[in-house]
Amino acid sequence: MSTERRLATCLLCEAGCGIVVETDAGKVLSVRGDPDDPMSKGFICPKVIGMKELHEDPDRLRKPLIREDGRLREAEWEEALDAAATGIRRIREAYGNDALAVYQGNPAAHNLGLLTIGQAVLRSFATKNLYSASSADQVPQMRAAEEMFGNPVLMPVPDLDRTQHLLIVGANPLVSNGSIMTAPNMKARLAAIRARGGKVVVVDPRRTETAEVADEHVSIQPASDPWLLLSMLHVVFSEGLARRPKMGGKEQGWEALERLALDVPPERAAERTGIDAATIARLARAFAAAPSAAAYGRIGICHQPHGTLAVWLLYSLNAVTGNLDSPGGSMFTTPAVDVRKLVKVLGYIGHDRWRSRVRDLPEVAGEAPIATLADEIETPGKGQVRALLTCAGNPVLSAPNGRRLDAALGRLAFMVSVDGYLNETTRHADVILPPVSPLERSHYDIALNAYAVRNTAKFVDAPIARSEGTLHDWEILLELGLRIRLDGSAAGRIARRTAAAAGRAVGPEGMLDVLLRTGPHRLSVRALRKTPNGLDLGPLEPSLDRILETPNKRVRLAPEPFVAEARQMLSARPPTPREHHRFTLIGRRHLRSNNSWMHNSRALVKGPERCTLLMHPADASALSLKSGARIEVKSRVGSLVALLEVTDEMRSGVVSLPHGFGHGRPDTKLRVASEHAGVSVNDITDDQLIDNASGNAAFSSVSVEIRAVD
Numbered sequence: 061m062s063t064e065r066r067l068a069t070c071l072l073c074e075a076g077c078g079i080v081v082e083t084d085a086g087k088v089l090s091v092r093g094d095p096d097d098p099m100s101k102g103f104i105c106p107k108v109i110g111m112k113e114l115h116e117d118p119d120r121l122r123k124p125l126i127r128e129d130g131r132l133r134e135a136e137w138e139e140a141l142d143a144a145a146t147g148i149r150r151i152r153e154a155y156g157n158d159a160l161a162v163y164q165g166n167p168a169a170h171n172l173g174l175l176t177i178g179q180a181v182l183r184s185f186a187t188k189n190l191y192s193a194s195s196a197d198q199v200p201q202m203r204a205a206e207e208m209f210g211n212p213v214l215m216p217v218p219d220l221d222r223t224q225h226l227l228i229v230g231a232n233p234l235v236s237n238g239s240i241m242t243a244p245n246m247k248a249r250l251a252a253i254r255a256r257g258g259k260v261v262v263v264d265p266r267r268t269e270t271a272e273v274a275d276e277h278v279s280i281q282p283a284s285d286p287w288l289l290l291s292m293l294h295v296v297f298s299e300g301l302a303r304r305p306k307m308g309g310k311e312q313g314w315e316a317l318e319r320l321a322l323d324v325p326p327e328r329a330a331e332r333t334g335i336d337a338a339t340i341a342r343l344a345r346a347f348a349a350a351p352s353a354a355a356y357g358r359i360g361i362c363h364q365p366h367g368t369l370a371v372w373l374l375y376s377l378n379a380v381t382g383n384l385d386s387p388g389g390s391m392f393t394t395p396a397v398d399v400r401k402l403v404k405v406l407g408y409i410g411h412d413r414w415r416s417r418v419r420d421l422p423e424v425a426g427e428a429p430i431a432t433l434a435d436e437i438e439t440p441g442k443g444q445v446r447a448l449l450t451c452a453g454n455p456v457l458s459a460p461n462g463r464r465l466d467a468a469l470g471r472l473a474f475m476v477s478v479d480g481y482l483n484e485t486t487r488h489a490d491v492i493l494p495p496v497s498p499l500e501r502s503h504y505d506i507a508l509n510a511y512a513v514r515n516t517a518k519f520v521d522a523p524i525a526r527s528e529g530t531l532h533d534w535e536i537l538l539e540l541g542l543r544i545r546l547d548g549s550a551a552g553r554i555a556r557r558t559a560a561a562a563g564r565a566v567g568p569e570g571m572l573d574v575l576l577r578t579g580p581h582r583l584s585v586r587a588l589r590k591t592p593n594g595l596d597l598g599p600l601e602p603s604l605d606r607i608l609e610t611p612n613k614r615v616r617l618a619p620e621p622f623v624a625e626a627r628q629m630l631s632a633r634p635p636t637p638r639e640h641h642r643f644t645l646i647g648r649r650h651l652r653s654n655n656s657w658m659h660n661s662r663a664l665v666k667g668p669e670r671c672t673l674l675m676h677p678a679d680a681s682a683l684s685l686k687s688g689a690r691i692e693v694k695s696r697v698g699s700l701v702a703l704l705e706v707t708d709e710m711r712s713g714v715v716s717l718p719h720g721f722g723h724g725r726p727d728t729k730l731r732v733a734s735e736h737a738g739v740s741v742n743d744i745t746d747d748q749l750i751d752n753a754s755g756n757a758a759f760s761s762v763s764v765e766i767r768a769v770d
Contacts (some may be wrong), residue, residue: 163430
């Protein structure tokens with residue numbers, strides 16, 4: 061046996077842990093943590109086995125598929141690329157550029173080729189119908205960052221390794237391993253805060269895995285986070301706890317924010333949040349009094365009708381207590397690749413430059429909200445979406461009202477998917493173009509390094525040589541884009557030669573090298589190859605003076621659109637009392653999965669049933685329900701039947717289903733996932749519920765009715 065030991069990066073979540081891949085003649089023998097990686101230091105979570113299983117999965121497609129007489133068959137690359145290009149070109153020529161929609165999924169953020177050449181190709185299609193997982197995820201944070209700091213990628217992260225007080229609102233980093241916060245081994249990092257005398261507080265409707273290891277868990281009514289944060293700001297301002305001098309004159313809108321906050325004393329917020337006034341005041345005082353503090357929020361604060369307001373107020377709490385851009389507070393990474401410049405080149409700067417055709421929803425960073433894709437497919441008229449190109453995404457399971465979108469995809473005139481699986485979305489495709497596995501490509505974390513809790517840089521070559529006759533994602537998109545623009549019998553040959561020449565001359569690594577050389581640390585791919593474990597570039601440093609991109613180079617604490625929406629929120633009627641059989645539905649995720657794309661790994665899905673509906677014991681008793689019961693969960697858009705799990709970790713009146721399940725549909729090829737199908741929570745989430753300022757889907761605001769199933 062001639063084993064090889066290659067360094068790599070796990071690409072299955074945002075932690076980006078360093079791994080060691082041991083191979084023999086191209087076969088993966090083992091995957092383990094790299095103790096010399098400067099960020100992860102040998103840590104890995106159970107998901108890492110998925111890197112091996114995904115590479116070896118017999119269900120993963122190795123050859124393109126083409127639909128013929130209603131069935132998909134294997135094809136060679138020339139035939140498949142020609143068929144895909146011809147179908148897309150036909151739709152664009154007949155109906156215009158906007159008749160083609162593009163959707164990108166979460167894995168694109170973990171892919172060097174897709175983040176460089178891939179983005180350039182997809183944006184070159186000049187369609188307004190660009191969609192991605194972002195508007196089911198972090199667009200409120202991007203929208204708030206652009207208003208406050210001048211660029212949507214300037215999203216601050218907690219300085220975890222130095223903070224003395226961490227306030228986590230609507231996030232579960234022990235399970236996510238950090239999100240828009242690259243921080244491997246969160247359990248150890250949280251323990252370190254407490255070991256040095258600091259405190260960790262979690263605000264969440266559910267006593268999450270993170271809340272279990274925190275100093276305090278505060279249960280909150282879903283979608284009421286803006287009320288809590290405004291009231292905490294009230295305490296900070298009214299009790300003289302604000303630290304304006306520490307901002308150094310880098311702010312504007314201080315008085316406007318103070319006036320707004322003073323209208324929301326803790327007693328008023330208590331009615332909306334379900335948190336008593338004394339607790340709200342205590343949370344605010346403790347945060348303001350700490351030597352250093354960082355407030356961090358994620359999916360929970362984004363998935364509500366005022367998600368952007370919640371993010372803005374969270375960032376503002378950091379700012380007015382002197383904890384923005386300050387060691388131990390909420391800071392900005394200085395990545396080796398300056399993503400601020402990259403997003404400008406790709407057209408990601410800006411919002412509301414155009415609106416969606418059917419529902420008049422604003423674009424953010426050049427993309428429309430995924431909540432309206434079904435509208436654009438179903439509604440006739442000029443600009444109707446008639447063709448779809450998906451790339452590394454499964455919106456049938458990840459978009460709100462997934463059943464509606466599932467049906468809408470069946471009405472498309474043509475669909476192409478760049479994907480390694482025949483899944484719930486790609487089963488509608490006319491052509492499927494499968495890329496290489498993650499272990500067969502080189503990697504640098506362009507996106508995720510921009511949100512790391514410590515500055516690092518790491519480039520790794522592919523640990524396994526790709527199989528003959530396979531293509532990278534970026535090669536597929538580049539060839540497809542060229543073929544769409546070319547015509548005639550020589551189109552394929554010209555496209556293949558042109559793409560190959562471009563790959564040799566530039567390619568993702570060539571583009572990365574330019575970005576590294578022009579970045580703040582003046583690195584290069586060659587230099588990083590000499591440090592394959594990764595390069596430690598030091599802790600986060602104050603940088604606002606250098607990176608602010610607002611017109612007057614000041615932090616905007618009170619953007620007018622946000623203040624106006626907050627005033628409307630405060631004047632709205634309180635919610636009506638809850639009927640005993642109605643609940644608010646929230647989501648959750650599990651450590652062993654990432655959205656919908658880790659459920660075909662037998663090692664990761666084994667164990668207890670995880671796709672269950674969590675309910676508080678008092679609620680279950682009132683409905684005469686017990687754990688293991690089959691229950692119907694019904695919303696405005698549909699219903700599903702799930703297994704009940706009774707647990708006191710839930711807030712009364714709130715129930716939770718995990719996202720990413722719902723497998724076992726016809727014409728898919730996911731054998732293991734189908735055996736553990738579960739139900740898709742997005743079959744009952746509402747595509748009409750969105751964040752007002754960004755269009756992000758408001759998954760955590762869905763009212764549902766629950767009853768027992770005989």
